[in-house]
Amino acid sequence: MHYFDYRNNRMYCEDVSVSDIAQQVGTPFYLYSHATLRHHFLTFQNAFEGVSHLVCFSAKSNSNLAVLRLFATLGGGLDIVSGGELFRGLKAGIPPDRIVYSGVGKREDEIAYALESNILMFNVESFQELELINRSAARMKKKAPIALRINPDIDPGTHPYISTGLRANKFGLTMEAAVEAYKAANDLSHVEVIGISCHVGSQVTEVAPFVDAIAHIKDLIATLDTFGVSLTYLDLGGGLGITYDEEFPPHPSEYGRAILETLGHVPFTLILEPGRVIVGNAGILVTRVLYTKAGDGKDFVIVDSAMNDLARPSLYGAYHAIEPVVRRENGTTKADVVGPICESGDFFAKDRQIPRVQAGDLLAVMSAGAYGFTMSSNYNSRPRVAEVMVKEDRFYVVRARESYEDLIAGESIPPFL
Numbered sequence: 001m002h003y004f005d006y007r008n009n010r011m012y013c014e015d016v017s018v019s020d021i022a023q024q025v026g027t028p029f030y031l032y033s034h035a036t037l038r039h040h041f042l043t044f045q046n047a048f049e050g051v052s053h054l055v056c057f058s059a060k061s062n063s064n065l066a067v068l069r070l071f072a073t074l075g076g077g078l079d080i081v082s083g084g085e086l087f088r089g090l091k092a093g094i095p096p097d098r099i100v101y102s103g104v105g106k107r108e109d110e111i112a113y114a115l116e117s118n119i120l121m122f123n124v125e126s127f128q129e130l131e132l133i134n135r136s137a138a139r140m141k142k143k144a145p146i147a148l149r150i151n152p153d154i155d156p157g158t159h160p161y162i163s164t165g166l167r168a169n170k171f172g173l174t175m176e177a178a179v180e181a182y183k184a185a186n187d188l189s190h191v192e193v194i195g196i197s198c199h200v201g202s203q204v205t206e207v208a209p210f211v212d213a214i215a216h217i218k219d220l221i222a223t224l225d226t227f228g229v230s231l232t233y234l235d236l237g238g239g240l241g242i243t244y245d246e247e248f249p250p251h252p253s254e255y256g257r258a259i260l261e262t263l264g265h266v267p268f269t270l271i272l273e274p275g276r277v278i279v280g281n282a283g284i285l286v287t288r289v290l291y292t293k294a295g296d297g298k299d300f301v302i303v304d305s306a307m308n309d310l311a312r313p314s315l316y317g318a319y320h321a322i323e324p325v326v327r328r329e330n331g332t333t334k335a336d337v338v339g340p341i342c343e344s345g346d347f348f349a350k351d352r353q354i355p356r357v358q359a360g361d362l363l364a365v366m367s368a369g370a371y372g373f374t375m376s377s378n379y380n381s382r383p384r385v386a387e388v389m390v391k392e393d394r395f396y397v398v399r400a401r402e403s404y405e406d407l408i409a410g411e412s413i414p415p416f417l
């Protein structure tokens with residue numbers, strides 16, 4: 001569910017008209033609904049009611065400070081994959097003891113920063129990383145809390161680019177390597193083994209892959225037990241999908257129930273790392289039609305937003321619904337909705353039946369709250385767009401639109417030129 005709907009044929013975000021925001025902020029911009037974000041977070045949180053757990057929101061899906069602050073106030077933690085995300089999380093007020101650090105390529109300076117910040121744990125993805133964390137912690141006279149990330153070899157049935165829990169993927173340690181790694185970790189003087197983690201993939205629309213992964217992990221935990229390794233945290237990653245088009249992903253309560261049933265009695269604190277399911281449908285990208293032109297058997301609708309603002313359609317062929325901000329009785333047309341960038345891959349929709357529009361009209365690219373702004377770039381020297389949050393009848397610019405000066409910040413021309 002979300003709080004974007006129509007009143008008198010005009011799209012509203014909660015109690016604010018989307019065209020009014022466009023008038024004041026200009027286009028394009030990302031628009032987030034505070035009530036939707038809050039509702040999604042609490043719904044997810046409640047799915048694990050009754051068991052000790054921590055919801056570590058996945059920063060890479062949406063790392064705006066205002067969004068992170070909201071989750072911090074609701075008791076949330078953060079799943080980070082870089083020093084930059086740690087910086088954002090701390091700035092947003094996420095307590096460091098609610099931050100978990102995943103990722104196959106943690107740099108030494110990033111490890112030091114996380115150790116110095118006293119994060120909850122590192123999700124370690126290789127032997128070499130384990131050794132580097134141990135050395136860094138020794139140098140800082142600390143003990144690094146760690147979990148090992150297991151690759152459960154599960155096919156989540158999603159796009160190959162967003163599946164992460166297959167043997168062929170770069171993520172985590174294989175089940176066999178994991179036993180060796182736990183033994184090795186137990187012998188290291190400056191790491192403290194406190195958990196186990198996995199993450200099967202993203203935009204998963206069934207419970208089966210999660211349930212299968214848990215079955216594998218339970219076996220591993222039993223094996224570890226026989227070696228005297230006992231754990232406090234069980235981190236099940238993120239990956240629950242949302243409806244972009246006609247997908248029917250399980251409701252978070254169904255997902256929670258399936259997980260808890262499969263786990264049975266667990267003496268662990270569960271960690272969940274949801275991203276998309278919390279923010280995906282809580283945000284839209286608002287763009288203005290610049291031109292329309294007739295093509296071969298279809299129209300082209302050229303808008304002022306592009307693949308640098310929202311990469312998912314070009315990157316994964318992802319579907320995003322496109323809705324008019326003002327509904328008119330104009331009929332529909334088959335069109336490609338494209339941006340101004342000089343690439344054929346710069347499109348939001350292809351051969352899509354959409355309401356007939358004209359230059360100046362506003363369109364909403366729906367379900368753009370996850371992996372939208374965070375994946376945006378300055379390609380074609382396009383300043384990154386503004387981000388706006390609505391709460392009830394007011395809106396707040398939570399990231400200003402970049403200026404031309406921002407585009408060249410940090411660049412310099414050497415004196416020999």
Ligand SMILES: *Cc1c(COP(=O)(O)O)cnc(C)c1O
Nearest residue numbers: 058102202238239273274275276
């Ligand atoms: C990307 C990622 C997540 C979040 O995935 P969603 O599909 O957005 O829920 C969680 N954990 C890890 C380790 C990730 O890489």
